[in-house]
Amino acid sequence: xxxxEMQPLLTQGTFDTLYMVLWSALVTVLxxxxxxxxxxxxxxxxxxxxxxxxxxxxxxxxxxxxxxxIILLIALIPFTTWVVGTFIGPTAMIVPLAVGxxxxxxxxxxxxxxxxxxxxxxxxxxxxxxxxxxxxKVLLPQALPSLVSGVTTTLIVLIGYSAMAGAVGxxxxxxxxxxxxxxxxxxxxMLITVALLIVLVSVIQLIGDIIVRLLARRGRTA
Amino acid sequence: xxxxxxxxxxxxxxxxxxxxxxxxxxxxxEGEVYGVIGQSGAGKxxxxxxxxxxxxxxxxxxxxxxxxxxxxxxxxxxxxxxLRAARTRIGMVFQHFNLLDSRTVLDNVELPLEILGVxxxxxxxxxxxxxxxxxLADKGKSYPKQLSGGQKQRVGIARALAGDPKVLLSDxxxxxxxxxxxxxxxxxxxxxxxxxxxxxxxxxxxxxVVKTICDSAxxxxxxxxxxxxxxxxxxxxxxxxxxxxxxPVGGTASGPxxxxxxxxFHGEAATQPVISQLSRTxxxxxxxxGAAMDTVGGKQIGRMRIELPGRFEENVVPIGFLREQGLQAxxxxxxxxxxxxxxxxxxxxxxxxITKEAVK
Numbered sequence: 001x002x003x004x005e006m007q008p009l010l011t012q013g014t015f016d017t018l019y020m021v022l023w024s025a026l027v028t029v030l031x032x033x034x035x036x037x038x039x040x041x042x043x044x045x046x047x048x049x050x051x052x053x054x055x056x057x058x059x060x061x062x063x064x065x066x067x068x069x070i071i072l073l074i075a076l077i078p079f080t081t082w083v084v085g086t087f088i089g090p091t092a093m094i095v096p097l098a099v100g101x102x103x104x105x106x107x108x109x110x111x112x113x114x115x116x117x118x119x120x121x122x123x124x125x126x127x128x129x130x131x132x133x134x135x136x137k138v139l140l141p142q143a144l145p146s147l148v149s150g151v152t153t154t155l156i157v158l159i160g161y162s163a164m165a166g167a168v169g170x171x172x173x174x175x176x177x178x179x180x181x182x183x184x185x186x187x188x189x190m191l192i193t194v195a196l197l198i199v200l201v202s203v204i205q206l207i208g209d210i211i212v213r214l215l216a217r218r219g220r221t222a
Numbered sequence: 223x224x225x226x227x228x229x230x231x232x233x234x235x236x237x238x239x240x241x242x243x244x245x246x247x248x249x250x251x252e253g254e255v256y257g258v259i260g261q262s263g264a265g266k267x268x269x270x271x272x273x274x275x276x277x278x279x280x281x282x283x284x285x286x287x288x289x290x291x292x293x294x295x296x297x298x299x300x301x302x303x304x305l306r307a308a309r310t311r312i313g314m315v316f317q318h319f320n321l322l323d324s325r326t327v328l329d330n331v332e333l334p335l336e337i338l339g340v341x342x343x344x345x346x347x348x349x350x351x352x353x354x355x356x357x358l359a360d361k362g363k364s365y366p367k368q369l370s371g372g373q374k375q376r377v378g379i380a381r382a383l384a385g386d387p388k389v390l391l392s393d394x395x396x397x398x399x400x401x402x403x404x405x406x407x408x409x410x411x412x413x414x415x416x417x418x419x420x421x422x423x424x425x426x427x428x429x430x431v432v433k434t435i436c437d438s439a440x441x442x443x444x445x446x447x448x449x450x451x452x453x454x455x456x457x458x459x460x461x462x463x464x465x466x467x468x469x470p471v472g473g474t475a476s477g478p479x480x481x482x483x484x485x486x487f488h489g490e491a492a493t494q495p496v497i498s499q500l501s502r503t504x505x506x507x508x509x510x511x512g513a514a515m516d517t518v519g520g521k522q523i524g525r526m527r528i529e530l531p532g533r534f535e536e537n538v539v540p541i542g543f544l545r546e547q548g549l550q551a552x553x554x555x556x557x558x559x560x561x562x563x564x565x566x567x568x569x570x571x572x573x574x575x576i577t578k579e580a581v582k
Binding site: 047048117119120122123124125127128129130131133137141142144218 | 303321325385
């Protein structure tokens with residue numbers, strides 16, 4: 001393949017990858033954040049201690065995390081079809097990607113929130129703060145740097161998943177690498193897609209790290 | 223202002239029960255500074271947390287400003303809306319300040335006002351006023367990490383006052399601070415107590431804190447209040463452990479045929495030159511073995527251990543003279559007597575034990 005043949009494929013692939021990853025990341029954050037908060041609140045000694053809810057949520061999250069993504073992808077085909085109307089194409093891929101990443105992100109949220117000093121929770125309780133107030137004004141803002149780095153990690157995991165999704169009817173760089181690089185033995189094309197994925201991952205990690213550093217620096221120096 | 227009756231807190235651990243508070247009856251009057259002192263593990267931290275129900279007492283009642291908080295609490299673990307409303311009127315400061323480092327100093331002070339639903343502009347105005355009150359008017363835009371320990375505690379105090387509370391709970395507020403900063407924070411608490419008529423309940427393991435600002439004090443041991451009363455009243459109580467720890471005096475008789483007497487001064491008598499009067503009236507030589515004097519609540523208070531020549535039988539009249547002057551005079555029995563051991567060794571060891579926590 002010449003460069004002029006490759007270029008539209010690579011552009012399209014990158015665009016599709018970003019499309020799948022960013023949308024599924026948004027859904028993951030919206031789903032994983034409340035789930036992670038719920039895991040902390042309902043835990044033993046938590047503000048909403050509830051062993052039943054905690055155990056059930058924990059088991060669901062663990063099942064979600066232990067399924068290999070490729071299996072999840074196939075198992076979810078009926079669900080994906082029901083939600084999107086098809087199970088092929090980048091939009092359809094958002095569903096399994098998000099379902100696969102939500103339990104992962106929920107655990108990261110759980111860890112981040114557990115790190116928040118209990119004294120702060122107590123302080124806000126002593127001011128008469130309700131549980132939603134504690135979550136909104138203490139737990140989430142105080143855990144923000146860890147949460148952002150959790151989002152970064154999740155985005156990178158999603159890039160990996162999305163390449164896999166490419167093999168099962170998704171689009172994106174992964175799909176292009178399989179179709180043109182692997183099946184047509186075009187090593188040059190394969191290398192370029194891999195390089196593009198590396199660049200993508202590095203850029204996301206870099207941006208994430210910068211944001212975390214800016215947040216963590218709050219008030220450290222004058 | 224704060225009353226607890228039969229307050230008990232039992233913690234359930236895996237296979238046994240730990241009683242942290244064991245039937246505590248506390249009575250804090252309006253406008254006073256009340257100190258609960260005890261070593262770590264005595265249950266004082268659980269006690270102060272039970273006052274605003276951060277900890278649910280196992281049994282007993284807590285009444286603050288005429289409101290029975292235990293009745294408001296409801297049965298579940300979650301604080302009812304009524305309890306939360308009551309908490310907005312009780313300020314609390316903490317040993318480790320508990321400021322949100324994601325917020326500026328000003329935003330930290332605004333937090334309780336946000337919870338109260340005060341509008342933005344009014345919130346900022348009030349928060350600035352409070353920062354001014356604690357002497358940090360210029361630090362509003364700083365972050366907690368940029369402040370010293372003493373400044374952080376000032377922010378903590380400003381935050382605790384945001385809801386115009388009548389009661390302030392202080393949980394070891396000065397225990398993480400150096401002695402000089404401790405003094406300035408205690409001075410601030412004293413000023414607030416006098417300017418705003420704020421009732422303060424504090425817990426501490428430092429005798430100095432009690433001596434510096436408390437009107438009343440209670441000694442807590444193994445979950446129970448073993449002694450309590452006004453500082454003056456405790457001093458006037460013969461054999462009071464708190465009094466001897468507040469004003470430790472040591473020293474033993476220099477030989478046989480000597481009488482050792484502990485004299486406690488408080489009120490009017492403290493201003494009179496009693497010892498020299500005693501010396502002149504009975505023409506005896508008096509040696510001072512040890513003394514501790516201080517000004518508590520603007521009054522001279524203290525204890526002194528003096529030695530009179532001759533046995534007790536020979537000194538009945540001079541000791542009677544001291545008592546006539548309105549002083550507390552206790553005879554310390556000779557070296558081997560049980561009273562001597564209690565009076566002479568406890569004051570020397572107890573302060574060391576009581577400051578152990580600070581060193582750690």
